[in-house]
Amino acid sequence: MTDHELAKGCLEGNREAQQALFKQYARKMLAVCARYTESREEAEDVLQEGFIKVFEKMHQWQATGSLGGWIRSVMVNMALTYIRSRKKWKEHTDLDAAENLDAEDFNALGQMSANEILALIEKMPPGYKAVFNLFAIEGYGHKEIGELMGISENTSKTQYLKAKAWLKKAIISIEKSVG
Amino acid sequence: MLDNREDILRELLTQKMEQAELPVSDGLWTALEAQLPAAMPAAAGGGAAAKWVIAKWVGGLAVAAGLTYSISQLAVSTPEVVTPERTKTEFSTSPDSPKQETQEIPQALDAAQQKIGSPADLSSESPQKETTISQLTESVQSAEQVAPENLKESAPQINSSFINESSTSSQSQVATQSEREPSTASFTPLTALFSHKVVDENQLRWLFIPQEDNASDYLWEFGDGSVSASMAGAHTYSEEGEYTVRLTVTGKTGEQETQEIQIEVVRPASFYAANVFTPNGDSRNDVFDPLINSINIERLSRWIIFDESGKTVFESTSQFTWDGQNMNGDASPAGNYRYVIQAVDRRNNPVENSGTLRLLRK
Numbered sequence: 230m231t232d233h234e235l236a237k238g239c240l241e242g243n244r245e246a247q248q249a250l251f252k253q254y255a256r257k258m259l260a261v262c263a264r265y266t267e268s269r270e271e272a273e274d275v276l277q278e279g280f281i282k283v284f285e286k287m288h289q290w291q292a293t294g295s296l297g298g299w300i301r302s303v304m305v306n307m308a309l310t311y312i313r314s315r316k317k318w319k320e321h322t323d324l325d326a327a328e329n330l331d332a333e334d335f336n337a338l339g340q341m342s343a344n345e346i347l348a349l350i351e352k353m354p355p356g357y358k359a360v361f362n363l364f365a366i367e368g369y370g371h372k373e374i375g376e377l378m379g380i381s382e383n384t385s386k387t388q389y390l391k392a393k394a395w396l397k398k399a400i401i402s403i404e405k406s407v408g
Numbered sequence: 409m410l411d412n413r414e415d416i417l418r419e420l421l422t423q424k425m426e427q428a429e430l431p432v433s434d435g436l437w438t439a440l441e442a443q444l445p446a447a448m449p450a451a452a453g454g455g456a457a458a459k460w461v462i463a464k465w466v467g468g469l470a471v472a473a474g475l476t477y478s479i480s481q482l483a484v485s486t487p488e489v490v491t492p493e494r495t496k497t498e499f500s501t502s503p504d505s506p507k508q509e510t511q512e513i514p515q516a517l518d519a520a521q522q523k524i525g526s527p528a529d530l531s532s533e534s535p536q537k538e539t540t541i542s543q544l545t546e547s548v549q550s551a552e553q554v555a556p557e558n559l560k561e562s563a564p565q566i567n568s569s570f571i572n573e574s575s576t577s578s579q580s581q582v583a584t585q586s587e588r589e590p591s592t593a594s595f596t597p598l599t600a601l602f603s604h605k606v607v608d609e610n611q612l613r614w615l616f617i618p619q620e621d622n623a624s625d626y627l628w629e630f631g632d633g634s635v636s637a638s639m640a641g642a643h644t645y646s647e648e649g650e651y652t653v654r655l656t657v658t659g660k661t662g663e664q665e666t667q668e669i670q671i672e673v674v675r676p677a678s679f680y681a682a683n684v685f686t687p688n689g690d691s692r693n694d695v696f697d698p699l700i701n702s703i704n705i706e707r708l709s710r711w712i713i714f715d716e717s718g719k720t721v722f723e724s725t726s727q728f729t730w731d732g733q734n735m736n737g738d739a740s741p742a743g744n745y746r747y748v749i750q751a752v753d754r755r756n757n758p759v760e761n762s763g764t765l766r767l768l769r770k
Contacts, residue, residue, distance in 0.1 A: 247444065252439055269552055273433055277440050284444060286625065286637065293633035305637050330417060338420055340644035343427035365421045369642060372607055376640045392415075 232296035239287045247284055254297060257282070258304050264350050264362045265308035276373050279307040305367060309377060312359050337400050350400055353392060360385050361392035416536035436470040469623045598623060600657045600665035607642070610674045616641035617652060620665075631671075645673045677753035679706040687732035687739070695729040696765055698747065704754045713765075721745065732767055742769040 230238070238246020258279065263272040282304050290299045330338075338346060351382040352357055353361060359378065363369045364385070369377070378385070413420065599620050600736040606615040618626060619642050628641030631651030645651065654668035685693045699705060711732060721734045734740050748762040 242445070244441070244444075248437060248441070249464055255432045255436070258431035259432050263430055264627070269430075272430075276432070277436065280440055281443055282514075286627075289627050289635065290635060291629075291633065291635050294635065299635070299637075299719070303637050320701040328429065330413060332763045334415075335416055335551070335728070337419065338417075341769050343424045346421065346424050347428040347430070366425050368418065368422070370607055370613070373640065376615065376617060401411070401715075406536075 233292060236287055236290060236292075249355050250283075254300055255278050258296070258300060260344075260347055261301055261304045262308055263347065264311060265305070265359055265364070267355050269323075273312070275304070275308050278311075279304040282307060287291055305363075309359065313353075313379070325377060330393055330400075331402055332398055334400050337404055341403075349396070349403075352399070353395060357388035357395070358390040360388040365392075444568035446612075493753040561664070585678070598657055598659040598663055598665045600655045602641075602655050602667060602669075604669065604671060612648065612673050612675065614643055614645070614653075614671070614673065616643075616655065618655060618657065619658050624660050625658040627656045627658075629654040629656075648674045674754060675703050677751075677757075677759050684766045684768060688769070695731045696747075696767075697729045698761070699728060700748055701705070704750045704753050704758070706756065708749060710753045711747060714746045714748075715740070716744055716746075739769075740767060742767050 230244070235250045235253070239250055248397075248402055255276065259272055259276050262275040262279065263269060266275055267270040272401050279300075286303065290296060327350075350358070350362070360374055360380075363377065364371065364372045371382045371389070374385040375382040380388075446519065475623040509742060536686060570755050601619045603617050605615045605617070607615045614630075620626075621639070624673060626637060626639050626641070628636040628638070628643070629643065630636070630645070631653050632647075632653070634643060634650075641653070641655070650670060651670050652668050652670050654666060655665055656666045658664050685696045687694050698711070699708065708728045710725045711723070711728065712720055715721050721740055722730055723735070732740050744765070745765050745767060749760065751761070753757050
């Protein structure tokens with residue numbers, strides 16, 4: 230079924246269409262949710278809530294954009310709501326000065342599979358996980374992230390630096406264990 | 409494009425994450441399904457429900473928005489100034505406030521929305537709906553007439569001069585207002601008012617921030633076909649232009665409010681001129697053209713070129729390329745020159761630019 234057929238079926242409250250939409254997008258969207266939550270269980274909770282919202286709000290999708298992109302934005306929003314409700318973005322101050330990723334790190338990242346990188350991001354401490362995801366993957370600027378998460382632009386920047394420092398350490402430790 | 413590490417990292421991760429998938433627990437769909445409203449029976453979908461779906465599908469939010477438009481007396485302003493006329497109606501419990509009149513509105517509103525929301529009503533004729541709306545509008549107006557002072561006092565000051573708003577501008581007043589202590593009033597009506605910021609003028613990146621922080625849903629329509637369901641609407645326009653940005657908020661009980669503003673998305677005026685030119689007739693770089701790579705300059709009004717000693721070599725209010733000849737028609741010698749340009753940008757604001765240029769003779 231095409232996105233349009235799926236969406237139309239869901240709009241009509243058709244259970245098969247809803248299930249088909251779920252089947253088509255659940256795995257991808259779980260990977261999105263898992264980047265924000267602390268555990269897979271939480272990610273599945275967010276995924277569930279997210280899909281309920283998707284079915285509820287299906288009429289808001291405009292066929293000019295991709296259905297996957299729209300569902301993803303609903304999921305990210307749901308994940309942020311979840312994080313906000315748990316105040317998990319509180320600043321972590323337990324990290325050393327930021328280190329920049331260099332060409333070697335990019336090489337290492339480039340050679341990893343999508344799911345290996347995902348596993349890495351999942352392990353990232355909750356303090357800066359969301360900021361990292363919003364900036365590096367969802368493409369928001371720090372100013373917007375500040376608005377979205379109720380933190381200052383500067384906090385977003387420092388949390389992002391910490392996330393990168395953490396990522397660098399994680400990449401290095403993986404390389405050691407492999408090579 | 410990818411000129412720094414940040415961009416490389418972002419691009420790399422974004423691409424990788426596009427491919428990421430995780431296995432979903434077996435029982436998840438069943439658990440989810442249990443929370444969904446009962447499926448619409450296929451038989452009932454034949455008549456009214458099918459029409460309802462089509463209306464919703466084709467019109468998007470037009471149906472719901474149509475209602476809120478007339479109630480909220482939506483103000484669409486000129487592109488230059490954004491001043492929604494509707495005031496935030498925060499009702500106080502003071503004895504002289506029109507408590508009784510105003511509290512009737514949300515009830516009537518609920519009733520109207522139930523009508524609108526009902527499939528049968530939509531598919532049938534709409535005169536009854538219109539009556540309800542006009543009655544509602546009247547009652548809103550009469551309530552406002554009773555207590556204009558009360559209403560205006562709490563009216564938010566929408567920041568209006570988006571032209572001068574830079575990415576470094578501080579929190580808008582609207583956003584600040586929403587952070588204040590919750591009112592002790594009996595209820596705070598849902599509001600769809602929002603402020604806007606230019607995050608990056610050159611990238612055409614805008615951010616819209618709702619005043620309402622307690623809605624259960626936000627829908628942003630950015631006017632170029634894109635939408636967002638985030639609380640704050642962030643959007644990068646792909647082209648300059650005038651856009652109507654619309655926010656529809658949905659409250660806990662399903663009530664909706666809509667506001668829209670018009671924005672003009674333009675890059676800032678800027679000059680960029682290749683500052684070396686070789687007037688030797690080979691039709692490559694033969695003239696100095698300060699407009700060639702400039703952005704959003706409407707026209708040049710006057711410019712002057714000086715030589716290194718500060719003597720005016722060329723001055724014009726009509727000819728805006730320089731071929732290296734001075735006012736007497738003689739070829740100027742190779743060397744460094746300085747220019748001052750007065751121009752008018754697309755908004756008719758004067759802009760001035762100066763720089764150096766190097767004339768080469770081969």
